[in-house]
Amino acid sequence: MSQxxxxxxxxITGLIILASSPAWAQLNVFPDRFSITEGETIQLTVEIDQRxxxxxxxxxxxxxxxxxxxxxxxxxxxxxxxxxxxxxxKILLRPRRAGDLQIPALQLNNExxxxxxxxxxxxxxxxxLISSDSFLESSVDSYEVYQGSQLLYSVRLFHLEELxxxxxxxxxxxxxxxxxxxxxxxxxxxxxxxxxYQVTEQSYAIFPDQTGPLTIPAAHFSAGPGxxxxxxxxxxxxxxxxxxxxIRGYWLPASKITxxxxxxxxxxxxxxxxxxxxxxxxxxxxxxEQLPALMPLRNELARISVEDVSLEQKLTAKGVxxxxxxxxxxxxxxRGEVTLPEIIIPWWNINQDQSExxxxxxxxxxxxxxxxxxxxxxxxxxxxxxxxxxxxxEDKPDYSSIRILVWLLTAIAIISSLGWLYSYxxxxxxxxxxxxFDISSAxxxxxxxxxxQQPMAEAGASQATPQEDEQNAFDKAIQACNRDTPxxxxxxxxxxxxxFWPDSQFTDSLHLSEINNSKTLELLxxxxxxxxxxxxxxxxxxxxxxxxxxxxxxxxxxxxxx
Numbered sequence: 001m002s003q004x005x006x007x008x009x010x011x012i013t014g015l016i017i018l019a020s021s022p023a024w025a026q027l028n029v030f031p032d033r034f035s036i037t038e039g040e041t042i043q044l045t046v047e048i049d050q051r052x053x054x055x056x057x058x059x060x061x062x063x064x065x066x067x068x069x070x071x072x073x074x075x076x077x078x079x080x081x082x083x084x085x086x087x088x089x090k091i092l093l094r095p096r097r098a099g100d101l102q103i104p105a106l107q108l109n110n111e112x113x114x115x116x117x118x119x120x121x122x123x124x125x126x127x128x129l130i131s132s133d134s135f136l137e138s139s140v141d142s143y144e145v146y147q148g149s150q151l152l153y154s155v156r157l158f159h160l161e162e163l164x165x166x167x168x169x170x171x172x173x174x175x176x177x178x179x180x181x182x183x184x185x186x187x188x189x190x191x192x193x194x195x196x197y198q199v200t201e202q203s204y205a206i207f208p209d210q211t212g213p214l215t216i217p218a219a220h221f222s223a224g225p226g227x228x229x230x231x232x233x234x235x236x237x238x239x240x241x242x243x244x245x246x247i248r249g250y251w252l253p254a255s256k257i258t259x260x261x262x263x264x265x266x267x268x269x270x271x272x273x274x275x276x277x278x279x280x281x282x283x284x285x286x287x288x289e290q291l292p293a294l295m296p297l298r299n300e301l302a303r304i305s306v307e308d309v310s311l312e313q314k315l316t317a318k319g320v321x322x323x324x325x326x327x328x329x330x331x332x333x334x335r336g337e338v339t340l341p342e343i344i345i346p347w348w349n350i351n352q353d354q355s356e357x358x359x360x361x362x363x364x365x366x367x368x369x370x371x372x373x374x375x376x377x378x379x380x381x382x383x384x385x386x387x388x389x390x391x392x393x394e395d396k397p398d399y400s401s402i403r404i405l406v407w408l409l410t411a412i413a414i415i416s417s418l419g420w421l422y423s424y425x426x427x428x429x430x431x432x433x434x435x436x437f438d439i440s441s442a443x444x445x446x447x448x449x450x451x452x453q454q455p456m457a458e459a460g461a462s463q464a465t466p467q468e469d470e471q472n473a474f475d476k477a478i479q480a481c482n483r484d485t486p487x488x489x490x491x492x493x494x495x496x497x498x499x500f501w502p503d504s505q506f507t508d509s510l511h512l513s514e515i516n517n518s519k520t521l522e523l524l525x526x527x528x529x530x531x532x533x534x535x536x537x538x539x540x541x542x543x544x545x546x547x548x549x550x551x552x553x554x555x556x557x558x559x560x561x562x
Contacts, residue, residue, distance in 0.1 A: 097120070149253035156201045169221050210239065250505070260281075309487060
């Protein structure tokens with residue numbers, strides 16, 4: 001009786017413990033399909049009916065499958081008065097070979113899933129080519145670049161046989177960047193794994209416009225409709241903000257920049273003549289539209305106008321090589337010396353990761369006065385001698401003495417004229433540099449020495465303030481708009497914008513509309529650019545653009561005064 005009692009109590013206790021313990025978890029595996037073609041992928045869903053931080057052992061899958069990645073999630077629900085949790089893994093697999101392949105039992109803690117059988121059918125032709133004899137890869141030259149700098153990206157297809165006619169390699173498109181294909185696809189051979197592979201390579205130059213993380217999407221190759229694809233993994237890039245430099249208004253991240261003066265003309269001019277100067281800036285790793293204007297169009301002693309601007313862009317294995325060539329006409333306003341200031345362009349060397357500068361030395365144009373009309377004086381003297389009266393020989397004067405006297409008087413007249421012209425020009429320059437003065441009081445004083453007057457006038461020239469420079473630049477831009485000269489207007493508008501917004505970068509005219517968020521200004525600038533590029537013919541009218549620029553400047557000045 002005692003034994004029966006203890007046995008019964010033990011059985012009841014076991015049933016109570018079993019009833020009070022949680023239900024055993026179940027590990028299940030669900031393929032999205034059980035029959036695929038070689039080269040295709042299969043998605044495997046692995047579930048366990050509980051919340052867990054552990055992960056099943058997926059290593060047995062790699063025997064017959066390429067493990068392409070996994071994603072974990074937890075699904076919670078409420079049913080029958082109780083909470084239910086499911087932990088789920090999504091796994092992407094590609095079979096290593098054709099045939100009947102088994103998805104083996106997977107283990108999580110003490111739970112095992114049931115094996116699954118997958119049928120992988122072999123294919124012929126193009127599908128066989130890309131599944132077993134080919135592979136696709138992509139690469140970049142750096143995983144960290146600056147905003148606006150060049151990033152080189154290449155995608156390469158390795159194959160043993162000729163590609164079928166219907167094969168396609170995806171094109172690269174990345175929002176928030178300027179992407180340029182570096183020519184056509186390249187074909188070459190490479191020895192790998194004891195075999196000679198044919199390589200089809202397409203390279204791109206990428207210029208990120210925004211800072212922060214940048215994802216280059218996966219590349220895809222297909223041998224034709226209905227065939228499986230080869231795919232690369234996406235690539236993550238960090239885009240760094242531009243570096244603050246000593247000279248504002250420029251941000252040129254490149255591997256090399258050069259500055260050249262291609263002018264062949266002599267620097268000695270005669271007043272009334274003009275000179276054409278040709279300047280060129282070249283860069284490796286920048287697009288042509290990023291290159292800045294070179295020579296300022298403001299000069300107190302000469303008028304500078306733009307004759308031509310040429311942008312060139314070459315695509316090489318090292319990326320984009322671009323240049324900007326400017327041809328300018330310089331017309332001195334008076335004789336003397338006209339100084340074209342030194343040109344300094346700062347840039348950021350991405351190879352050395354440091355700031356550098358390229359420069360052109362200042363140029364001095366020497367402007368001489370027009371030559372005096374000496375031949376005319378000689379002609380008058382000879383005519384006077386020819387009409388002299390015929391007198392007897394014994395009364396004839398000594399004509400050699402008369403000619404000497406005539407030449408002497410002519411030389412005195414020429415020297416006097418030159419001295420008067422020089423004095424008048426010096427007085428005029430002095431008035432231009434230091435303001436108006438009392439003419440009557442100046443006449444009472446002895447005339448100044450022309451040789452000492454010019455340095456005094458130049459020394460008395462005052463330096464303009466930044467506000468005056470900005471006002472002068474704005475006036476010149478408005479004048480170019482009113483003259484209906486679109487190319488000159490664009491360059492002068494950019495010169496003014498860099499002075500008015502020194503902390504902003506202006507590489508083209510449309511950046512001006514972006515900083516002002518003005519749709520009207522954007523349309524007017526697009527209209528101007530269409531005439532510059534030749535898309536529009538006829539006469540450009542810049543009065544509306546001038547009116548819009550005045551409105552924006554006045555609005556900005558009112559905001560700054562608040």
